[in-house]
Amino acid sequence: MQRSAAPSQSRKSVLSSASRPLSSISQQRPPAQTEKQEQAADMATFPQTVNENQLPVTTTHLQPRASQTTPNSRPMRRSFKSPMAAAAAGMTTPGLSVTCAPFKSPVRSTLISTSTPVLTTATTLAAVAPTPLGVKKRKAESTEAPATKESKLSESSSRTATASPTSLLATKPKLQMTPHFRSPSLGSQAPVVARTPVDEQERCFNVLWRKKTGKKHKTWDGDGVLIVSGSHAILKDMDGKEISKGSGPAIANLTAGDEISFAGKDIEVASVLDSETYRTGRCFLTKAAVATPPSASANKSTLHLTKFKQHSSVANAVEKPWTPPQPRHNPDAPHAILLPRPSSSHPRVVKGGNNRPPGDIGLVDVVVDPILGQYLRPHQREGVRFLYECVMQMKDVNGQGAILADEMGLGKTLQTIALLWTLLKQSPYYGEESFVVKRALVVCPASLVKNWQNEFKKWLGTERLRVLAVDSKSSITDFTLGKVFSVMIIGYEKLRTVQEEIKNVSLDLIVCDEGHRLKTANIKTAQAIRSLSTKRRIILTGTPIQNDLGEFFAMIDFVNPELFDNYGLFKKVFEDPIVRSRQPDCSKAEAALGLERSRELTRLTGLFILRRTAKVNDEFLPPKSEAVVFCRPSMLQRAIYRHMLDSPFLKSCLSMDGTRHLGCIIALRKLCNSPRLVLDSSEQEDDADATGLYSGTKLMIQQNYADYPDSSWIGGKLNFVDSLLQSLRENTAERVVLVSNFTQTLDILQDMCIQRQYKFLRLDGAKSGGVGLNLIGASRLIMFDIEWNPSVDQQAMARIHREGQQRPVFIYRLLLSGTIEEKMYQRQMTKIGLSDALMDGKAAERLDKFSRDELRDLFTFHEDEACLTHSLLSCNCATSSTSIVSAHNRSVTLGTRQQDKRARFLDEPSAEQVKKELLKEWAHIEVDSWRRMVRQQGKDPIEPEVSVRDRILWKVLTNTTGTKQKHETTAESDQEEYVEGSDEGDDDEDVKVEGRRIREGGVVSFVFLRSAAAAVAAASSTVATEVDF
Amino acid sequence: MSMDQVVRDKNDPIEEDEEEVHSAYVLVSVSRFEDVDELQNHGINAADITKLKQAGICTIKCVQMTTKKNLCRIKGFSETKVEKLKEAAAKLHNASFITGLEYRVQRKKVLTISTGSKQLDELIGGGIQTMAITEAFGEFRTGKTQIAHTLCVVAQLPLQMGGGNGKAAFIDTEGTFRHERIKSIAERFGIDAEAALENILVARAYNSEHQMDLITEVAARFAEERGIFRLLVIDSIIALFRTDFSGRSELSERQQKLNQMLSRLVKIAEEFNIAVYLTNQVQSDPGGGLTFVADPKKPVGGHIMAHASTTRLYLRKGRGEERIAKVYDSPDVPEAEAPYAISAGGIADVS
Structure with a gap:
């Protein structure tokens, strides 16, 4: 063991040359020490440096660290107790460092200078001292040169390990460059680069700059690069932009740590920059280009960190009695919902836990948080339970996906949020992590991202769950790399663009809102989602089936890809037989097979598809009343x-x-x-x-109609809307939503509103009437025109009759009788029937194609029909007897006969029948005769449908006589155009044109009316209207 | 009925990457990835991270705890860089509001380390708490240092014995650390004396600045070895300040420095879930004659000390070996007194 008083003193001089402001302990330590003291000091200050096992020969045992000056660099003490080893640790602790030169480990290895300066005993204080906050160091970064020089020193001094202090002294001044020393800052590596003579003296520095300020506490404005050639210099900021240039004598001899004033700015030189780095532009690039590889910090791991070992003598001390784990929320609390446990045959149940006390099965109850539970309706509780079971693979299905196909307005969003919150915070298996899902992704149409974010905020607040809503411009790194966000909401299109980044992130749950978008199975978006790494997938959709089984398959394949291996299999096993069995000319065997297959398909999918209709909501919401109003053109x-x-x-x-x-x-x-x-x-x-x-x-x-006044441009439906709005304005303060599929129509409606001085707000775009919006401030909705797809219309109609609506809701669908609109309506009814029927396993037909006959029928104008649909059904409802229409022709589509035949075959309802079933719920009002009877009897003849339930409609229907309400506007002078009739008699009501009795436009000829109570009554009534074939 | 979900059986092995705290069988695993190195992925280059570590900021939480002003003072940091740093830290660690329920879950990892005397433990709610600063002040010979030594040993004991199951760090400013005492205390608890000494890191501070540096260093150590340490003892915190700053003129500066140090300690305690035990001295209180106590004294440090410590204990001598501890300030327990005794095996109950 060497004791050197002198060496420490000599080192003191070395230290002082480094001009460190912090005094090291070695300087203060009195040179003469007793051995014991020193030993004690050593043991106190130097934890053991070396674990013998750990010494590789070539690397230094003074583990070089990326953070060269942190105290962390001190290696850990292991089992070694001898004071000998304490020596070699290159201490970087402020003050504690240098000390014991005398203690040299018997094993010395070559000190290799790495990119970071090697810490040695003697020296590197210059480089080493940590910078406590508030202390500014001038010559801060000792460049690597002195450090490694001094490493050489210690190496040489170690060779003379046994030397007396004097020999150490002797070796000290020999500061030579080690052969393997490279100082990158001097640019010595770049001689090969051809440089112009001008550039030869170009040097670059990393600098900090700030504008001149007189403040007392100055801070640096930013980083920059200073390019010096001769005595001229240019300052550029980190974006490569030139800030200033200037020259001066001080520039010529700049070194690291200098602070100069330059071109009106204060500059501090942080370090020398390799001019090659500057020329290649790498210094301006961010992270990827310049970051040192994490191996620098990985050095940390070579430090042997001691685990704390329990004292063996007391390790088996008295144990507290083991209490079974408790669920996060009390299952007996009033609004808590207890979710089912996985059964004992569940694959994951018995994982881990050999140390479990008897009676412990490793499961703990999962309870839905009462903060959400108190708001869940019964059907929503069912829904959350269902989703939980599917996602946890507790159903007998080979997959972890689910489809929630509730109709609109039933709270799919809330059910999803409740499920997510439960899975994020709880897990039924204890012994592992306390959650099932760590990261979740919600994909939805881009316009709904904000909506989802608001929903999360509404139900869970901002503190419980951090949710990242990604719009088209923001980046997703906050989610992928950060720890703060657990849920990300992203649009379909955006997902496609960031597909690559997301691939690397481990997600645990994916929710696809409006999942019927995925129906086209090979578009990029669907593929992008498919490629994500989780098996837990949930689709939310209000309309799971829109056209055929292929789309159905696409959705099933997305959530549970292992159910049917590929589309071919599905097609062979299910789709073909089912479709075949619905052809009109199939054999009995084929029909039976198709039936069986379809039942099996329903059973299989019923395990992970859940659908409820809006009827469950009816108890909670104000009554809804729908009217299909057929107007005359x-x-x-x-x-x-x-x-x-x-x-x-x-x-x-x-x-x-x-x-x-x-x-x-x-x-x-x-x-x-x-x-x-x-x-x-x-x-x-x-x-x-x-x-x-x-x-x-x-x-x-x-030619013909030039002399018609402007108002005749208006046309049938608009007249009705006009009178309806008028009536509404006079009688109520309710708000109205007008929906149309054509923006040009909206223009006309807008003009009308302006004319009539109604206040209006216009929302354009396909999304406004369709998907996602809540318009519950309004209680009346007018669907001005009709779409092919019933779900589009249904979604629009569901915008106002949903959670949060406080008034009774009235929906009016306008159709022009006898025209193509009626035919579209008929098709819609059939499609709805199909959709519902398929969920139950009934009728199916292809409704997205038209045969030639059907097409021809489409282009037929049934001018005289009051309501074509009604006549088509040959409905024997009460109105028929009083109807003027009964004598009119019926045109029947060819399809129906065949369908009827098939229906008898399969003992299943045909589309026609389904249609009739649906229409049975509606009260049919043939307006002319009805009105007559009203006038005669003074009250509603059929049922108190209209008068009681919809006073406004009553007013409109009964008031389409006599003079129009006062119009302040122009061009209504020819009242005869509109007048539907006078109070007296039938004949006067008609405008005689061309000898025929033609109702003038705007007259309502027929109304189908359905209100909530009527629907219920229809279902339970015995007689009502009989339908026959 | 405890309402929190138990996650891991206590005997399961500890993973490399997790800090595990076995406290009442509830585990909160804290990922190791809260080191500042994580910031590299967010646009902070390695050189800056190095500078952060040099300044003693080793974890993301620490970045958030440091003001922008202080960060700017680090050499080589400009304002833009500091802002970028803060932004990146915010992405990685949630420093915003959480609900009280969530906070309760986080508090589950707080342990108590017994002092060796059951009555004293009961007085302060089971022992000294982690994530808090406990200050004991009293005259000489009241047992402050003895409590410190006892705590160092008890911190190593398993949880069932009221210990902390971790190492201890001891910053000695008065030169009173005695390994012989540690040996006796270890024998009392039945553990190996050498192993016990092994698990205590001792540092001797010589002036107040050095003391601050030691605290910085120990914080870095804690960051590196997460979950290993359970106790930090500073005996005594005020001694060096009293010498380094003398007179009324320097009083304000002393208090400022003291405040900074205490603030640092609080942050360390919370970040790494360790218990901090401070020993304080007393001074005469000439104006305290109103209380008609024989020799009025008050703790040094004034209001700064008073507000920074979570729990304050006033120790005074009783008869013989008996000492009396009184709770002066605590957020949890009411004011009360309890006796304890100094024995060969450290602090024990009065027999």
Whole structure:
């Protein structure tokens, strides 16, 4: 053991040359010490440096650390107790460091200078002292040069280990560069780079700069790079932008640690920068380019960290009695919902826990937090339970996915949030982590991201759960790399773009809102989601089936991919037989097989698909009343309709295959809304084009109807809307939502509102009426036109009848009788029937294709029908007897007969029957005769349907006589255009045109009315209306 | 009925990456990935992280605890960099509001370390608490240092024996650390004296600045070896300040430095879940004659000490070996007194 008083003193001088402001302990320690003291001091200050096992030969036992000056660099003491080993630790602790030179470990290895300076006993105080806050160091970073020089010193001094102090002294001044020393800062590595003579003296520095300020506590504005050539220098900031340039004598001899004033700025040189780094531009790049590899910090792990070992003598001390684990929330609390436990055969139940006391099965109750539980309706509790069981694989299905297909307004969002919160915070298995899900992803249409975020905030607040809502511009690193956010809400499109980043993140649960988007199985978005790494997938959709089984398969395949291996299998086993069994010409065996298969499919999918209809909500919400109002087209509309149907263009559509049908259909639909739309479209078309769609329309209008006042542009439905709104304004303070599928229609409605001075707010875009929005401030909804897809309309209608609605809700769907709109409505009813039926395993037919016959029927105008649909059903309801319509023709689509035949085969309801079933719930009112009876009897003749339930409608229907309400506006002078009739007699009500009794436009000819009570009554009534085939 | 979910059986092995606290059989696992190195993924380069560590900031929580002003003072940090740093830290660690229920779950990891005397333990609610500062002041010979030594040993005992199951760090400013005492106390509890000494890190501070540096260093040590340490003793915290700052003119500076040190200690205690035990001295209180006590005294440090300590104990001598401890200030327990005795095996109950 060496004791050196002198060496410490000599080292003192070395230290002082480094001019460290902090005094080290060695300087203060009196040179003469007793051995014991020193030993004690050593043991106190130097925990053991070396574990013998750990010494590799070539690396230094003074583990070099990335943080060269932290106290952490002190290796841990292990089992070693001898004072000998304490020596070599290169101490970086402030003050504690240098000390004991005398203690040299018997094993010395070559000190290799690494990129970070090696800590040696003697020296590196210069580099070493940590910087406590508030202490500014001037010559802070000792450059690597002195450090490694001094490492050489200690190495050489170690060679003379047994030397007397003098020999140490002697070796000290020999500061030589080790052969392997490289000082990158001097740019000595870059001689190969060809440089222009001007650049030869170019040097670069990392600097901190700030504008000159007179403040007492100065701070640095930012980092920068200073490029010095000769005595001229340029300062650039970290974006590469030039800040200033200047020159001066001080610049020529800049070294690290200098502080100069330069071109109006204060600059402190932090370190020398390799000019190659500057020239390649790497110094301006962020992280990836410049970061030193984490191996620097990985050095930390080579430090042997001691585990704390319990004292063996007391390790088996008295044990506290083991208490069984308790659930996070009290299951007996009033609003707590206890979720089912996994059964004993569940694969994960018995994981771990050999040390379990007897009677312990390793499970703990999972209870839904009462803060959510108190708001859950019974069907929502069921839903949460169902989802939990599916996701935890407690159902007998090979997969962990679920589809929640509740209708709109039933609280799918709340059920999802409740499930997520439970899974994030609790787990039924104790002994592992305290949660099932650590990170979750919610994917939804981009417009709903904000909505989801608000929902989370509404139910859980901002403190319990941090949720990241990603819009199109923000980055997702906060979620992928950070720990703060547990849930991310992202749009479908955005997900596609960040697909690569997400792949690396381990997610535990994915929720797809409006999952019917995934129905097209091979679009990129669906594939992106599929590629994510979790098996727990939930789809939320209000409309699981829209067209056929293939789409159904796509959704099933997404949530439980292992259920059916591929589409081919599904097709062979299920789809083909089922579809085949529905063909009209299948054999009995095929039909039976199809039935069996369809039942099996229903059973299988019923395990993980849950659907409830809005009826469950009816008890909680105010009553809803729907009315389908069939209006008569106006004269102009009729004329144009006829003209268009007769046009050569349309006839050619029918005869050839082509894609023109769509254009025709749209044109007809526009016409039904308002003739003005047609006029606008025809103006866009070339007048001279005789074969165009609108050919001749304009001409016809101008020729025949030019003298019609402007208001006749309005047309059938608009009149009704007008009177309805008028009635509403006079009688209530309720708000109305007007929905249309055409923005041009919205323009017209907007004009009308302006004219009538109604306050309105306009929302455009497909999303506004359809998906996701809550419009519960309104209690009346008018669907101005109709769509093919019933779910689109249903979603729109569900915007106001949902949670939070406080008033009774009235929904009006407007159709122009006898036109294409009625046919669309009929198809919708069938589709709805199909959708519901498939969920129960009943009828199915292809509704997305039209046969030629059907197409022809589509383009038929039933001018005289009060309500085509009603006649089609040949409904024997009470109105028929008083109906004027009964004598009219019925046009039956060819399809129905065949369907009937099949129905008898399979003993299943046909689409027709389904339709009738649905329509049974509705009260049918043939308005003319009804009105007559009202006038005669003074009250509602059929049931107190209209008068009691919907006073407004009553007013409108009964008031379509006599004068229109006061219109302050222009162009209504010719009241005869509108007047539906007078109080006296039938004949006067009709406007006689061309010898026929034609109702003028705007008259309501038929109404289907359904209100909540009526639906219930219809279901339970015995007689009501009998339907026969 | 305890309402919190138990997560791990206490005998399960400890994972490398987790700190485990076995306290009432509730485990809260804290991932190791709260080191500042994590910030590399968020745009802070390694050189800056090195500088952070040099300044004694080793964890993300510590970054959040440090003010921007202090961060700017670190050499090589500009304001833009500091802001970037703060932003990145916010992404990695939630320093915002949580509900009280969640807070209760977090408090589950608080342990109590017995003092060796059951009555004294009962007085202060089971022992000295982790995540808090316990200060004991009293005249000489009242047993402050003895309590410190006893705590150092008890901290190593398993939880069932009222210990902390971890190592201890001792910063000695008065030169009163005695390994012989440790040996006797260890024998009393039936553990190996050498192993006990092994588990105590001792440092001798010579002036107040050095003391601050030691605290910084020990914090870095705690960060590196998460979950290993359970106790930090500073005996005594005020002694060096009293010498380094003399006179009224330097009083304010002393108090400021003391405040900074105590603030650091509080943060360390909470971040690493350790118990901090401080010993304080007393001074004469000339104006305290109103109480008609024979020799009025008050603790040194003034209001700064008073507000920073979580629990304050006033120790005074009773008869013979007996000493009396009185709770002066505690958020948990009411004011009361309890006797204890100094014995060969450290602090014990009065026999």
